[in-house]
Amino acid sequence: MIPVCRLDDLPAGESVRIDTAPPIAVFNADGELYAIDDTCTHQDASLSEGWLEGCLIECPLHAASFDLRTGLPTCLPARRAVRTHRVSVDDGMVHVHVASEVFAEVAAEEEGTAA
Secondary structure, eight states, X not given: OEEEEEGGGSOTTOEEEEOOSSOEEEEEETTEEEEEESXXXXXXXXXXXXXXXXXXXXXXXXXXXXXXXXXXXXXXXXXXXXXXXXXXXXXXXXXXXXXXXXXXXXXHXXXXXXX
16 A cells, blocks of 8 residues: 555646556546556556546547546557556545556456467
């Protein structure tokens, strides 16, 4: 569990980037908190610097869009999902629970590259 910031410091429509490996972005989408890996799967761009509309984040480089709830791309040029993470708030502090590596195995199976 990674402490991110105070809930009051993340207003609706805003995001914060956590410098983990890989980086994670936390979004406040109209009062709902979501966390995804911060790097676009199409090209190396920070999604936390993109445009948030509802539960969709648009990459600032080539306009690929991802659903914050699932991590799935909603349009080209992105074809692969970003990893999602569980978010909790405890005593006013936002925390991210980093997803396990199971995601990598699922992504490999979806792409047909699993061994």
